[in-house]
Amino acid sequence: MSIYLDHNATTSVDPDVLAAMLPFFTETFGNPSSKHGPGEVAAMAVQKARAQVQSLLGADYPHEIMFNSGGTESVNSAIVSALESAPLRREMIISAIEHSAVRTLADWLAKNKGIRVRTIPVDKNGRIDVVAYKEALSERVAVVSMMWANNETGTILPVVELAEMAKEVGAVFHTDAVQAVGKIPIDLKATEIDMLSLSGHKLHAPKGVGALYLRKGLRFRPQIKGAHQERGRRAGTENVPGIVGLGKAAELAGERMEADAEYLKPLRAKLEAGLREIPNAYIVAADNDRLPNTTSVAFDYIESESILLLLDKEGIAGSSGSACSSGSFEPSHVLQAMSVPETAVRGAVRFSLSRENTEAEINRVLDVLPGIVAKLREISPYGEAGDTATQESAYA
Amino acid sequence: MWQCSDKVQDHFLNPRNVGVLEQADAEGQAGTIAFGDALKIAIKVDPDSGIITDARFKSFGCGVSIAAASALTEIVIGKTIDDASAVSDADIVDHLGGLPDDKMYCAVLGQEALQTAIAHYRGQNGADTSESICKCFPARKAFLERIIRANKLTLPSQVTNYTKVSGGCQSCKKPIEALLAEVNATMVEEGVLAAADAYQAPMKTPHFMPAKFQMNGNGAPAKPNGVTEANGKSIGPGIARPNAAPTGGQEAQPTPQGMAAFAKLNPQERIEVVSKAIDELRPHLKADGGDCELVEVKENTAYVRLTGACMGCQMASVTLSGVQQRLIEKTGMPLRVVPVQ
Numbered sequence: 254m255s256i257y258l259d260h261n262a263t264t265s266v267d268p269d270v271l272a273a274m275l276p277f278f279t280e281t282f283g284n285p286s287s288k289h290g291p292g293e294v295a296a297m298a299v300q301k302a303r304a305q306v307q308s309l310l311g312a313d314y315p316h317e318i319m320f321n322s323g324g325t326e327s328v329n330s331a332i333v334s335a336l337e338s339a340p341l342r343r344e345m346i347i348s349a350i351e352h353s354a355v356r357t358l359a360d361w362l363a364k365n366k367g368i369r370v371r372t373i374p375v376d377k378n379g380r381i382d383v384v385a386y387k388e389a390l391s392e393r394v395a396v397v398s399m400m401w402a403n404n405e406t407g408t409i410l411p412v413v414e415l416a417e418m419a420k421e422v423g424a425v426f427h428t429d430a431v432q433a434v435g436k437i438p439i440d441l442k443a444t445e446i447d448m449l450s451l452s453g454h455k456l457h458a459p460k461g462v463g464a465l466y467l468r469k470g471l472r473f474r475p476q477i478k479g480a481h482q483e484r485g486r487r488a489g490t491e492n493v494p495g496i497v498g499l500g501k502a503a504e505l506a507g508e509r510m511e512a513d514a515e516y517l518k519p520l521r522a523k524l525e526a527g528l529r530e531i532p533n534a535y536i537v538a539a540d541n542d543r544l545p546n547t548t549s550v551a552f553d554y555i556e557s558e559s560i561l562l563l564l565d566k567e568g569i570a571g572s573s574g575s576a577c578s579s580g581s582f583e584p585s586h587v588l589q590a591m592s593v594p595e596t597a598v599r600g601a602v603r604f605s606l607s608r609e610n611t612e613a614e615i616n617r618v619l620d621v622l623p624g625i626v627a628k629l630r631e632i633s634p635y636g637e638a639g640d641t642a643t644q645e646s647a648y649a
Numbered sequence: 650m651w652q653c654s655d656k657v658q659d660h661f662l663n664p665r666n667v668g669v670l671e672q673a674d675a676e677g678q679a680g681t682i683a684f685g686d687a688l689k690i691a692i693k694v695d696p697d698s699g700i701i702t703d704a705r706f707k708s709f710g711c712g713v714s715i716a717a718a719s720a721l722t723e724i725v726i727g728k729t730i731d732d733a734s735a736v737s738d739a740d741i742v743d744h745l746g747g748l749p750d751d752k753m754y755c756a757v758l759g760q761e762a763l764q765t766a767i768a769h770y771r772g773q774n775g776a777d778t779s780e781s782i783c784k785c786f787p788a789r790k791a792f793l794e795r796i797i798r799a800n801k802l803t804l805p806s807q808v809t810n811y812t813k814v815s816g817g818c819q820s821c822k823k824p825i826e827a828l829l830a831e832v833n834a835t836m837v838e839e840g841v842l843a844a845a846d847a848y849q850a851p852m853k854t855p856h857f858m859p860a861k862f863q864m865n866g867n868g869a870p871a872k873p874n875g876v877t878e879a880n881g882k883s884i885g886p887g888i889a890r891p892n893a894a895p896t897g898g899q900e901a902q903p904t905p906q907g908m909a910a911f912a913k914l915n916p917q918e919r920i921e922v923v924s925k926a927i928d929e930l931r932p933h934l935k936a937d938g939g940d941c942e943l944v945e946v947k948e949n950t951a952y953v954r955l956t957g958a959c960m961g962c963q964m965a966s967v968t969l970s971g972v973q974q975r976l977i978e979k980t981g982m983p984l985r986v987v988p989v990q
Contacts, residue, residue, distance in 0.1 A: 340921050340924035340943065365931070365932060367927075367935070367941075555709065556709055556710050558711035558712060565650075582786065582813040582816035595682055599682065632709075633707060634689040634707035634709055
């Protein structure tokens with residue numbers, strides 16, 4: 254039995270999504286730019302998908318949706334475009350818990366383009382420091398990029414309000430909503446958000462397709478130059494099957510979102526109640542608004558990779574922080590930003606659920622996890638009586 | 650992990666000799682929670698024969714880290730203290746049937762802990778007081794040198810895999826590259842490393858260095874006409890700070906095409922062109938600890954603000970005329986650069 258609890262890393266392609274995509278590989282393979290019948294069929298399919306994504310996001314116009322290859326491309330093109338459009342504004346603002354896609358880009362811009370990057374801290378519940386944000390906002394700021402929901406902890410940022418504040422100084426507001434789209438309601442037309450990035454494979458569409466929302470009238474500098482696809486904003490022949498899949502997945506997400514959230518709420522509550530029974534285990538940002546599917550739990554005195562390996566041995570797939578940051582020896586910047594203490598910051602495990610998970614699976618996790626934690630603590634040199642260095646865990 | 654050898658998996662799933670040793674003769678520790686891996690090892694030594702009769706460990710870390718610690722206890726039990734002191738990280742790797750590249754630090758940690766235990770047994774103080782190079786992970790120069798030599802490391806990524814150094818914020822990337830190149834060079838001299846394998850730190854080669862500042866034949870930077878900083882420090886290599894009174898080379902002149910193109914631009918486009926050209930210059934200003942910010946473009950005048958080290962620098966006017974030269978060269982447009990406060 255395999256239990257997949259890593260849906261923030263990626264999701265399976267929904268069977269209905271796959272069924273919608275399949276004809277576009279073989280039967281109706283036309284190029285949407287072609288003026289003949291097959292081309293027109295493909296163009297209409299792309300148009301339909303655009304409307305489906307538009308509807309999920311609550312955007313005013315279908316052409317505000319620009320398809321691309323996924324979250325990272327979206328984020329890159331959005332932020333770089335915003336900076337290029339306002340060359341006299343040399344600052345940008347991000348939160349301390351952004352995904353590497355934003356963080357690494359911001360570092361690069363600071364180093365190579367002389368952009369001053371202001372990073373706004375969060376408290377231990379993942380709440381953004383609004384006072385610091387207001388102080389950082391000025392007419393020197395070209396773009397603000399704040400994630401809608403955090404990938405590691407599920408915490409939700411008040412992007413609607415943050416966008417309104419950015420508007421007051423004329424800064425473009427971009428949000429990385431890769432984790433939020435399809436999980437919580439979004440109604441862009443009622444907000445001041447200028448740009449929004451999303452990725453298909455986080456909502457049961459395939460990998461390699463995503464979209465960028467660009468508010469009508471916003472100045473956009475294309476980052477991929479070439480032919481006139483996507484209204485000249487993103488050149489390259491459209492990934493028609495992927496786009497069709499993203500459209501279908503968006504439609505399904507819209508239909509199921511409320512029921513999914515209702516289904517996931519008690520499931521996650523059960524999981525977290527069980528996790529709290531384990532000594533020296535802390536649910537990260539438990540008191541904040543969070544995505545209904547995400548739990549991040551930090552264990553004192555043990556290391557997350559060994560926990561994950563032993564879970565994997567039991568057929569349970571979880572994650573330590575973000576799958577994207579593996580390869581670095583640094584502990585998660587998100588958990589550090591949320592002041593998870595040193596004793597537990599390397600012992601965090603993320604469980605991210607979906608409608609595919611069952612109560613039996615959660616029970617199974619709660620059956621094996623306490624034993625795994627106990628076994629590793631037996632091996633660990635920390636947390637023993639008399640071990641003064643780790644006597645008190647600062648987390649409360 | 651599941652691609653690791655069966656032996657690694659077995660040592661992780663069924664670690665040997667876990668625990669504390671009552672009445673241990675010596676204890677050693679390496680790593681910390683902050684480092685991300687930590688190992689404590691305790692040994693019992695027969696006073697007559699000097700043979701290690703028992704060893705126990707406690708480990709905080711990833712699966713391979715636990716497996717390496719377990720393997721280490723197996724290796725040292727039955728060895729004399731002298732033999733044990735010769736156990737290297739490579740021996741731990743061999744005992745486990747190999748380790749993934751990015752897990753080598755686990756074996757290094759094992760050897761470090763063993764060495765401190767042995768030093769403790771011998772009543773020595775093994776504390777390494779040489780300079781630490783990495784901010785994120787403790788890394789003494791002498792320790793790094795030893796690991797580079799012992800494992801014949803020739804790539805910065807290997808140094809990171811063996812020690813985690815430079816595996817965090819990466820601000821120590823350059824000193825590590827320099828150290829690796831230095832140690833490799835010595836190893837080549839000693840004949841323990843082929844010259845072709847030795848690591849060479851990447852040379853900084855700005856793409857618009859005026860000819861007179863370029864490297865001379867033997868790779869040393871040619872001094873730019875004896876120009877020195879206000880404090881008398883010579884200007885380093887690769888910093889293209891144009892001389893106030895250029896003695897050689899042609900001054901860039903606006904081209905007719907550039908002038909025609911410029912005339913057609915609207916104010917917004919002019920800002921973009923100038924801003925882009927300044928962006929291209931920026932890395933070189935940054936190399937000096939300075940920066941240049943575009944404030945406004947009016948007609949053919951770019952108003953800029955020099956910041957950082959450029960601010961108040963006696964060479965500021967020189968830098969500015971350099972910036973103007975570069976902008977003209979880049980854009981072919983008749984631009985004037987004027988500083989604002």
